[in-house]
Amino acid sequence: MTRPWLLWLPLAVIAFIGGLAIYGLLVPKDELVRSAMVGQKLPQFALAPATAGVQGLASSDMADGKPRLLNIFASWCIPCKAEAPHLETLKKAGVEIDAIAVRDRPEDVAVFLDQFGNPFRRIGADNEMAVQLMLGSSGVPETYVIGSDGKISYQHIGDIREEHVPMLLEKLAEAK
Amino acid sequence: MMAEAGLAALWLAAAMALLQLAGGLSLIGDGKLASLIRPAAMVQGALCVFSFCALIWLFWITDLSVLLVASNSHIDKPAIFKIAGTWGNHEGSMLLWVTVMALSGAAIALLEKRIDAKTLGATLGVQAVVSLGFFAFLLFSSNPFERLVPAPAQGAGLNPLLQDIGLAFHPPTLYIGYVGLSVAFSFAVGALLTRQVGPAFARAMRPWVLGAWIFLTLGITAGSYWAYYELGWGGWWFWDPVENASLMPWLAATALLHSVSVLATRNALRAWTIMLALVAFAMSMAGTFLVRSGVLTSVHSFAVDPERGAFILTLMLVYTGAAFVLFALRIGTVRQGEPFQLVSREGAIVANNIFLSVILGIVLIGTLYPLAAEALGDKISVGPPYFNKATVPIALLLMLALLLGPMLRWRRDEIARHKYWLVGFFAIILWSGVAVWQFAPGVGIFPTLGIAFALALAVASFVPLKGRNLLRTPLPIYGMVIAHFGLAVSVFGMASESGFSKESLTALSPGQSAQVAGWTVKLDDVNPAIGDNWVGIQGEMLANRGGKTFALHPQSRQFFQPEMQTSEAALLTRWNGQLYAVLAQPDERTGKWQVRLWWKPYVTFIWFGGALVALGGLIALLGRMLRRPRKPAKNNWASE
Numbered sequence: 084m085t086r087p088w089l090l091w092l093p094l095a096v097i098a099f100i101g102g103l104a105i106y107g108l109l110v111p112k113d114e115l116v117r118s119a120m121v122g123q124k125l126p127q128f129a130l131a132p133a134t135a136g137v138q139g140l141a142s143s144d145m146a147d148g149k150p151r152l153l154n155i156f157a158s159w160c161i162p163c164k165a166e167a168p169h170l171e172t173l174k175k176a177g178v179e180i181d182a183i184a185v186r187d188r189p190e191d192v193a194v195f196l197d198q199f200g201n202p203f204r205r206i207g208a209d210n211e212m213a214v215q216l217m218l219g220s221s222g223v224p225e226t227y228v229i230g231s232d233g234k235i236s237y238q239h240i241g242d243i244r245e246e247h248v249p250m251l252l253e254k255l256a257e258a259k
Numbered sequence: 260m261m262a263e264a265g266l267a268a269l270w271l272a273a274a275m276a277l278l279q280l281a282g283g284l285s286l287i288g289d290g291k292l293a294s295l296i297r298p299a300a301m302v303q304g305a306l307c308v309f310s311f312c313a314l315i316w317l318f319w320i321t322d323l324s325v326l327l328v329a330s331n332s333h334i335d336k337p338a339i340f341k342i343a344g345t346w347g348n349h350e351g352s353m354l355l356w357v358t359v360m361a362l363s364g365a366a367i368a369l370l371e372k373r374i375d376a377k378t379l380g381a382t383l384g385v386q387a388v389v390s391l392g393f394f395a396f397l398l399f400s401s402n403p404f405e406r407l408v409p410a411p412a413q414g415a416g417l418n419p420l421l422q423d424i425g426l427a428f429h430p431p432t433l434y435i436g437y438v439g440l441s442v443a444f445s446f447a448v449g450a451l452l453t454r455q456v457g458p459a460f461a462r463a464m465r466p467w468v469l470g471a472w473i474f475l476t477l478g479i480t481a482g483s484y485w486a487y488y489e490l491g492w493g494g495w496w497f498w499d500p501v502e503n504a505s506l507m508p509w510l511a512a513t514a515l516l517h518s519v520s521v522l523a524t525r526n527a528l529r530a531w532t533i534m535l536a537l538v539a540f541a542m543s544m545a546g547t548f549l550v551r552s553g554v555l556t557s558v559h560s561f562a563v564d565p566e567r568g569a570f571i572l573t574l575m576l577v578y579t580g581a582a583f584v585l586f587a588l589r590i591g592t593v594r595q596g597e598p599f600q601l602v603s604r605e606g607a608i609v610a611n612n613i614f615l616s617v618i619l620g621i622v623l624i625g626t627l628y629p630l631a632a633e634a635l636g637d638k639i640s641v642g643p644p645y646f647n648k649a650t651v652p653i654a655l656l657l658m659l660a661l662l663l664g665p666m667l668r669w670r671r672d673e674i675a676r677h678k679y680w681l682v683g684f685f686a687i688i689l690w691s692g693v694a695v696w697q698f699a700p701g702v703g704i705f706p707t708l709g710i711a712f713a714l715a716l717a718v719a720s721f722v723p724l725k726g727r728n729l730l731r732t733p734l735p736i737y738g739m740v741i742a743h744f745g746l747a748v749s750v751f752g753m754a755s756e757s758g759f760s761k762e763s764l765t766a767l768s769p770g771q772s773a774q775v776a777g778w779t780v781k782l783d784d785v786n787p788a789i790g791d792n793w794v795g796i797q798g799e800m801l802a803n804r805g806g807k808t809f810a811l812h813p814q815s816r817q818f819f820q821p822e823m824q825t826s827e828a829a830l831l832t833r834w835n836g837q838l839y840a841v842l843a844q845p846d847e848r849t850g851k852w853q854v855r856l857w858w859k860p861y862v863t864f865i866w867f868g869g870a871l872v873a874l875g876g877l878i879a880l881l882g883r884m885l886r887r888p889r890k891p892a893k894n895n896w897a898s899e
């Protein structure tokens with residue numbers, strides 16, 4: 084026992100664990116997985132049309148220098164149905180919206196568009212979730228703001244609610 | 260009526276703990292109340308047993324006017340799960356904890372005669388403090404006997420994952436282990452208080468450490484097997500935070516078990532043994548905290564409640580914090596133990612302790628790292644790649660130390676004395692390593708070394724019996740041999756499973772077959788199946804290898820109370836491995852069924868080895884308990 088300070092080491096370790104545990108209890112858990120692609124250039128991809136009568140989506144389609152929204156959805160996703168009217172509102176406000184349907188079937192996408200409207204310019208089919216993963220998205224629905232410089236400037240996780248509409252319009256204006 | 264009686268018994272037991280504490284405190288002064296300590300501990304034990312039996316009774320008759328029964332049981336639940344439901348929930352498991360703790364206190368009061376009265380009084384006093392914390396927890400925030408008005412007609416049921424025979428054993432075994440470590444903690448603090456850290460103290464504490472360790476070994480082994488067949492992922496260890504939470508006390512207890520032997524036999528490693536006893540209990544409290552608080556995301560999140568987590572955290576910080584302050588202040592005044600050479604039994608046990616502590620540190624860091632990273636604004640999860648890469652090399656070193664350690668002499672030895680054995684072990688390792696590479700060239704370094712070291716250890720573990728009269732060999736030696744051999748068996752299974760498992764994921768229509776590792780598995784049909792409280796589908800499969808055919812029936816179950824889906828893997832056990840089949844949902848487009856098959860060679864050795872390790876512990880414990888207590892040796896507390 085030559086070094087008395089060593090004797091306090093276990094106490095320090097316990098205090099550290101305790102501190103971490105208290106932090107873990109006090110700070111509410113944030114379960115959202117944010118994309119590391121925000122601020123990066125939109126990755127290269129080309130997707131086939133998600134259903135008959137719509138156009139497919141490639142990254143080059145979004146390189147026209149206009150800010151826009153890229154919505155990731157699926158016909159089997161319930162919050163996607165809930166956000167449909169608010170996407171419609173955004174479209175009426177003059178926003179161009181492209182979409183990617185994840186793990187979906189053409190006939191189901193057609194039914195979805197029939198029922199909940201089609202605010203989208205183009206809809207690509209991402210059956211293997213490959214493009215979704217490239218974008219750093221971990222679920223549906225998610226909506227990305229793509230700036231006029233072709234970079235992803237904002238990621239909205241979850242369905243778009245009424246109160247999000249003005250916020251997204253602002254983000255789009257910033258991304259010009 | 261029964262609920263009220265149970266609750267009253269709990270309050271009375273808490274009052275007994277208070278008396279026990281008063282008796283312990285009086286030892287500082289005139290010791291007038293010291294005669295209260297033992298009777299108070301015994302009565303407390305009896306009252307807690309009554310209270311626990313009352314709760315089992317309420318679950319047995321499904322008394323739905325009790326909130327806990329209504330929210331965890333259901334009239335349609337099979338009888339065995341009604342009883343297991345008693346501790347398959349937070350309140351009941353805490354009552355079990357307190358009961359086992361009170362019983363341990365009663366047992367110490369009744370049986371312990373090796374240590375001096377003052378240290379015993381201090382030990383029971385400390386135990387009373389620990390119990391009071393848990394009584395407060397039970398009575399103020401987790402009352403298991405709370406009534407529900409009006410009583411519901413049915414009850415909510417038990418999480419279907421838990422409606423399994425594994426549940427009847429897994430949590431209580433771990434809890435008994437944790438409580439055993441709390442007893443070791445009380446002994447350590449008691450000995451620190453009276454400065455009686457010596458062989459007598461070590462011999463008194465050892466059975467508790469050994470008992471706790473046996474239960475922890477069984478609990479972890481059973482938990483691993485339960486996860487393996489119930490979760491349907493085919494894995495047996497996931498480095499899930501809560502698994503780690505049970506592994507960490509085990510690692511500390513294993514180290515403690517070895518160092519306490521050194522203290523008992525050779526009167527060395529005093530400070531270290533005390534510290535390990537405190538660490539082991541700190542780890543079991545931390546484990547309980549992690550399970551209950553939900554601070555870390557885990558498969559065990561069915562047990563989450565942050566408020567209760569805060570209570571357990573407070574208890575943990577107060578107890579272990581105070582104990583470590585006492586340790587830091589006091590241990591300097593405990594005399595150094597006996598010296599020993601580096602090459603000696605003590606030296607090998609120090610190596611064992613260092614390796615185990617390093618593994619404990621690695622697991623602790625990996626488990627808490629995500630939380631620390633989150634505090635710094637980063638989001639990270641730490642998974643098997645880290646844990647495997649970091650712990651396996653140390654575990655392999657530990658096995659190397661284990662080859663030689665048990666045959667070394669106490670105090671000092673010469674490596675040269677054992678050179679033939681060393682050459683022999685090296686030959687086994689080399690031979691089996693080369694054999695593995697011949698048989699499966701691409702297999703990784705860890706499985707290869709794991710198998711090679713396991714074979715060498717299987718031989719080495721019996722060496723301590725050499726030259727002994729087998730009839731007169733003390734039971735603890737047999738216990739050690741069996742436990743070390745069990746470790747070899749278990750490591751062999753782990754290495755074989757991780758290196759040689761074969762997997763096949765296919766979609767089959769009825770009538771089609773899939774191949775895996777020489778097995779042909781045919782999906783004959785998929786039929787509906789029903790149980791007491793679930794409906795589901797069952798695959799009728801026929802597995803064929805070498806002309807023999809076996810039936811397999813994997814299921815996918817849908818439970819109602821509460822609603823949940825589970826998959827029941829079908830396992831076909833052969834002596835040299837298991838065929839593991841999972842039936843998943845149908846693919847709607849093609850009408851085929853997703854079938855997942857694994858062949859896992861020697862996988863059962865993992866748990867069989869674990870059971871052998873626990874059996875070794877049990878034999879050692881029996882040996883310690885059956886041996887006549889030594890005559891009050893004159894050097895018994897000559898240590899001070």
